[in-house]
Amino acid sequence: MKPKLNRALSLKVAGLIVLVLLLIAACAPSQTTSPSTAVPTVAPAATTVPTTAPAATTVPKTEAPKVGGTLVLAFPSMAYDGLDPQSAGARLNDFIMNYLGIGLVTRDLKTGAFVPFLAESWKISADGLTYEFKLKRNVKFHDGTPLTAKDYVYTIQRHKDPALKSPTAQRSWGSVASAEAPDDYTLILKLSAPDATFMFGLALTPAFNQPIPKPAVEKMGAKFTTQPVLAGPFKFKESQTGFKIVLERNPDFDWGPPGASHPPYIQTLEYRSVSDYATILAGLESGEIDIAEVQAKDIDRLTATGKVHIEPLYTLSFDPTVAMNVNKAPWDDVRVRKAINLALDRQALIKVVQLSGRAEERRGPVAKGAVGYWQGVEKIGYGFDLNQAKALMKEAGYTEGSGGVLEKDGKPLKFTLKAWSQNPYPTVAQVVKQQLKALGIDLDIQLGPVTEVQPEMQSGKFDLGVVNMTGQPNGIALMRETFHSSYINALNLNRVNDPQLDELLDASLRASDETRALEFVAEAQKLAVEKAYSVPLYTVNKFYAVSNRIKGLVSNEYTFRYPNLFNAYIESGK
Amino acid sequence: MVIYVLKRLLALVPILLGASFLSFALARATPVDPVLLLLGDYATPEAIVQLRHQLGLDDPFLVQYGRYLWNALHGDLGTSLRGQTPVMREILSYLPPTFQLALAAMAYAIVTGISLGTLAATASGKLVDGAAMVIAFFGLSVPSFWLGIILVIIFGVQLKWVSVLGTGELKDLILPAFCLGLAPAAVIARLTRSCILEVVREDYVRTAQSKGLQDLIVSLRHVLPNALIPVVTVIGLQFGHMLGGTVFIEAVFARPGLGTFAIDAISHRDYPQIQGMVLFMATVFVMVNLVVDLLYGFLDPRIRLAQS
Numbered sequence: 001m002k003p004k005l006n007r008a009l010s011l012k013v014a015g016l017i018v019l020v021l022l023l024i025a026a027c028a029p030s031q032t033t034s035p036s037t038a039v040p041t042v043a044p045a046a047t048t049v050p051t052t053a054p055a056a057t058t059v060p061k062t063e064a065p066k067v068g069g070t071l072v073l074a075f076p077s078m079a080y081d082g083l084d085p086q087s088a089g090a091r092l093n094d095f096i097m098n099y100l101g102i103g104l105v106t107r108d109l110k111t112g113a114f115v116p117f118l119a120e121s122w123k124i125s126a127d128g129l130t131y132e133f134k135l136k137r138n139v140k141f142h143d144g145t146p147l148t149a150k151d152y153v154y155t156i157q158r159h160k161d162p163a164l165k166s167p168t169a170q171r172s173w174g175s176v177a178s179a180e181a182p183d184d185y186t187l188i189l190k191l192s193a194p195d196a197t198f199m200f201g202l203a204l205t206p207a208f209n210q211p212i213p214k215p216a217v218e219k220m221g222a223k224f225t226t227q228p229v230l231a232g233p234f235k236f237k238e239s240q241t242g243f244k245i246v247l248e249r250n251p252d253f254d255w256g257p258p259g260a261s262h263p264p265y266i267q268t269l270e271y272r273s274v275s276d277y278a279t280i281l282a283g284l285e286s287g288e289i290d291i292a293e294v295q296a297k298d299i300d301r302l303t304a305t306g307k308v309h310i311e312p313l314y315t316l317s318f319d320p321t322v323a324m325n326v327n328k329a330p331w332d333d334v335r336v337r338k339a340i341n342l343a344l345d346r347q348a349l350i351k352v353v354q355l356s357g358r359a360e361e362r363r364g365p366v367a368k369g370a371v372g373y374w375q376g377v378e379k380i381g382y383g384f385d386l387n388q389a390k391a392l393m394k395e396a397g398y399t400e401g402s403g404g405v406l407e408k409d410g411k412p413l414k415f416t417l418k419a420w421s422q423n424p425y426p427t428v429a430q431v432v433k434q435q436l437k438a439l440g441i442d443l444d445i446q447l448g449p450v451t452e453v454q455p456e457m458q459s460g461k462f463d464l465g466v467v468n469m470t471g472q473p474n475g476i477a478l479m480r481e482t483f484h485s486s487y488i489n490a491l492n493l494n495r496v497n498d499p500q501l502d503e504l505l506d507a508s509l510r511a512s513d514e515t516r517a518l519e520f521v522a523e524a525q526k527l528a529v530e531k532a533y534s535v536p537l538y539t540v541n542k543f544y545a546v547s548n549r550i551k552g553l554v555s556n557e558y559t560f561r562y563p564n565l566f567n568a569y570i571e572s573g574k
Numbered sequence: 575m576v577i578y579v580l581k582r583l584l585a586l587v588p589i590l591l592g593a594s595f596l597s598f599a600l601a602r603a604t605p606v607d608p609v610l611l612l613l614g615d616y617a618t619p620e621a622i623v624q625l626r627h628q629l630g631l632d633d634p635f636l637v638q639y640g641r642y643l644w645n646a647l648h649g650d651l652g653t654s655l656r657g658q659t660p661v662m663r664e665i666l667s668y669l670p671p672t673f674q675l676a677l678a679a680m681a682y683a684i685v686t687g688i689s690l691g692t693l694a695a696t697a698s699g700k701l702v703d704g705a706a707m708v709i710a711f712f713g714l715s716v717p718s719f720w721l722g723i724i725l726v727i728i729f730g731v732q733l734k735w736v737s738v739l740g741t742g743e744l745k746d747l748i749l750p751a752f753c754l755g756l757a758p759a760a761v762i763a764r765l766t767r768s769c770i771l772e773v774v775r776e777d778y779v780r781t782a783q784s785k786g787l788q789d790l791i792v793s794l795r796h797v798l799p800n801a802l803i804p805v806v807t808v809i810g811l812q813f814g815h816m817l818g819g820t821v822f823i824e825a826v827f828a829r830p831g832l833g834t835f836a837i838d839a840i841s842h843r844d845y846p847q848i849q850g851m852v853l854f855m856a857t858v859f860v861m862v863n864l865v866v867d868l869l870y871g872f873l874d875p876r877i878r879l880a881q882s
Contacts, residue, residue: 072739275824
């Protein structure tokens with residue numbers, strides 16, 4: 001029988017409980033008002049900052065740009081707030097680092113040529129071993145101390161110190177044997193060997209090789225990591241761990257690179273950490289986010305709101321490729337290598353890995369966004385042509401055996417295809433297996449963690465594999481790491497040992513003239529494609545959504561990875 | 575009592591050992607190498623080998639685990655791979671906003687849950703009871719992260735009543751606390767209802783009433799303390815779960831906190847951070863349970879007697 005509740009009693013119980021709980025509740029949230037966690041909002045300084053409005057050639061049209069405003073950039077993972085340019089945090093927060101500091105040289109936004117930045121001029125010795133930079137005068141660090149060549153000497157020494165455990169030291173200064181500062185404005189760097197990638201490195205990654213003031217590092221200790229004193233156009237204002245990092249315009253930075261010739265217009269840069277992609281989209285729609293990376297599938301919907309436009313993001317992703325051990329039969333036959341390239345329907349692959357509209361077929365080893373990419377690969381690279389592929393296999397002496405599998409001298413083309421077990425490699429491997437089956441090659445997929453598969457493949461214990469292209473932004477270094485015989489047992493997974501290619505790659509590294517270096521790299525790409533030494537698959541395209549109130553932002557192949565904000569300004573009244 | 579607490583504290587040791595081993599092993603079982611993530615474009619073979627050595631990741635698994643355990647026993651959870659800063663310090667810096675959110679959500683869950691449960695018990699079998707339980711059922715069923723996104727779109731994008739990204743102010747707590755507290759509120763409501771219904775039919779309540787005691791006294795002395803005991807347990811357990819639930823809620827509402835910290839640590843395979851985080855959360859969870867068990871003693875003398 002159902003118990004009958006005494007109505008009067010139960011109402012009193014209810015009232016009493018609610019009263020007690022309200023008291024508890026009133027106490028509990030009061031702990032949440034702790035002032036230590038409440039952070040004031042950033043007041044846009046637009047109205048208080050004088051308008052400098054210098055005339056710039058690249059900014060449009062409708063109105064003169066004005067100094068001021070807050071530009072909000074959202075990043076999916078910014079929980080770590082380390083801002084020491086030489087720490088791992090700098091690599092993770094490199095967008096921010098590029099505006100907190102500056103490099104010796106930068107690239108012309110229209111031609112890609114190296115142009116002065118912190119170095120007013122430079123000389124490279126005939127043997128390509130000595131770089132002499134003349135530094136710009138009257139540049140100050142954010143704490144007001146003048147920047148001298150001695151700071152650079154300290155910067156390099158600190159970066160290369162193993163105790164710092166810097167992930168970027170080797171690539172930034174690995175080729176520098178010594179650094180000297182004969183006077184305050186002359187920096188002499190001596191390289192251990194000629195390195196045509198050196199200037200590219202300086203221009204591409206100012207986030208990591210920017211100057212650091214010794215007194216500030218020593219005085220601030222651990223605080224330098226979270227509130228660094230650097231020399232860039234913006235300086236650190238405030239941060240809240242895992243929430244935001246705010247930079248403000250550096251009043252001492254009253255100059256700009258050629259092409260802008262003025263300091264940035266934006267008054268405040270606010271970097272927000274937003275780990276959920278749906279929230280990033282909502283922020284773009286509500287107008288709270290000005291710049292964020294977005295996926296191709298959302299482009300139409302976002303632009304339809306009339307609030308944002310899309311800019312290409314030039315960067316490198318770890319694009320997958322098919323690796324083959326070219327020392328082993330049948331991959332030692334160029335006709336077979338070409339046939340594999342021709343038998344792969346890359347458009348179909350892009351669809352299966354759900355990258356339609358977000359990726360394009362790749363024809364050569366160097367990605368389009370990378371320095372030194374040679375356009376000729378688009379003409380001589382391999383598209384999908386199964387008939388031609390079959391003809392090449394026939395020419396190479398293969399005939400159809402049982403089950404449609406090709407064979408030669410009684411040996412069927414049956415191999416293991418190794419692949420990393422994380423996405424998208426298993427899917428890519430599956431598609432490659434299906435498509436090569438149509439050619440007559442039977443593959444058995446073997447998945448494994450990168451930590452197992454990579455060493456195995458590096459030591460040549462494989463037939464075919466699905467791995468990624470190296471994420472190297474510099475074509476000279478990328479080609480060298482991928483195809484030079486000295487990189488066998490390392491990143492030269494295909495184990496290419498071609499003296500002609502080695503010679504071109506050596507020449508590209510030795511060349512002290514960048515244009516010449518790129519010519520050698522172009523020739524190397526041509527040779528690598530002609531001999532079908534690699535099987536590139538696709539390149540993932542990336543995009544930024546940019547609020548329509550932001551004008552003058554430049555994102556092209558020369559701004560690599562970081563849209564250039566020097567000419568960007570916020571349209572008045574928005 | 576002291577012996578009981580000591581016993582419970584001792585029982586922490588195997589639990590934390592297990593948690594530390596699992597987090598240590600699972601973090602390393604994932605296919606992505608943190609060194610590759612750290613180096614990114616800079617991942618030359620030489621750099622990989624050098625950095626692995628510098629970070630001590632080239633030692634055998636058991637050597638690494640032993641070193642980690644030894645340091646953890648000395649209160650040192652290690653330094654993060656990326657920042658080279660003490661993990662404990664990092665966790666503590668992320669704790670306040672998470673704790674703030676969990677407390678706000680808990681307060682909301684307790685008030686709503688117990689009110690709703692009491693209301694339903696009072697009107698047992700009636701329409702109000704049914705409606706209250708349907709609401710509780712909805713709260714229990716709806717995924718918090720989904721509800722979060724919907725609320726962000728409605729109140730942040732369409733109505734613009736709240737900031738999508740948050741402003742760092744206290745009002746940012748309202749929506750996340752609502753989402754996070756919804757499921758616990760539903761659990762508490764259902765439990766409160768059934769507990770009150772159970773207690774009011776106990777003999778001692780009838781006896782108290784028949785003695786002519788005032789209803790208020792009966793509620794205060796007999797119904798409330800007894801009905802609250804299981805509710806308190808559940809509140810304690812829900813608080814532990816809530817700390818875990820902040821992972822989704824913090825992501826959707828772009829809030830800083832341990833959830834964001836955990837996502838970031840996992841996506842960058844920052845082993846010391848992952849291990850530290852799991853160990854920390856396990857400790858908090860177990861400690862909350864311990865506190866709940868001790869509270870039992872206060873609320874129900876029978877338990878104290880049984881222990882003694």
